[in-house]
Amino acid sequence: MDLHILDHKLRVTSISKNGLVNFTHPLIKLIFLRNRTRCKFFSLTETPENYTVVLDEEGFKELEPSEHLKVEGSIWLPLNVVSNGNASSSSQAVGVTKIAKSVIAPLAQQHVSVFMLSTYQTDFILVKEKDLSVVIRTLEEEFNIYREFEGESVPVSVFVPAALQPTVHPVLIPQNQFCVMSLDPETLPSIATTLIDVLFYSSRFPADLLFTSSSGELWRMVRIGGQPLGFDECGIVAQISQPLADSDISAYYISTFSFDHALVSYLFIVINDRYSCQPCFSLMPTSGFHSHQNHTQCHNSDSKMPLQQTVASLLCALVW
Known part of the structure; x- marks a missing residue:
């Protein structure tokens, strides 16, 4: 297997719900007018709490400083696992499950915080730039590692040391059902009006908007964390993905x-729904933009089912 360090330096930001109107122009430009921006990586995810925008340095320049904009201080590098054709693939699993044991678990053991962005076609593992040497050292035996530079993939040599046991996080499971699919960026203009309506008027979010699943498969979402997770703790993605991979x-x-x-097939959700639906929307165009993050920091909550116990009895997820 090959591991590619993509040629993007990313920023993770948050726009408050009531502040979205201040960013209408740059967001429409980044999503629909790709020929007018140099941004090559863009991801937007709406949750009940806020809008998370992950984008490269060129795209970040489009966002004006504002009291409604929060910016995580680190530079993040996206990693992508590519099959070289020699690895066996008896498993039909998709998403983070494919890389749980080979990438996510080893990084958690070395206390590397990751920000995870799954899409229909691939999974982006975001790591902090300052942790790159630890990432390379940790994964070099399992992968051929390459770093993109000016369009070329250059083999990476190793350097420097490592880093520490995950905390148990509570989870919540809204009643929403999700479809996961891919959209050619060239077709964006044909649904621009619909997407703008979803992005900027989410209070009118229709139950059947955008798409229906051609396969009929629906997904359920598990929200990890009883309170905001932060960006420094490691092992959260591993706690969810490893039991699923097993x-x-x-x-x-x-x-x-x-x-x-986490988004898991509706068929694997086997606990009672006790939470009301909330609008969730994730936009991840395949060529030039994407959307999501990974946190690290947990707190036990006696009022919520422990994460590991929950994973054993259900499992589900969020995104399209």
């Missing part, structure tokens, strides 16, 4: 500025 259960994983979310 059972060969597919899952998509989306980190946001405040919480992490």
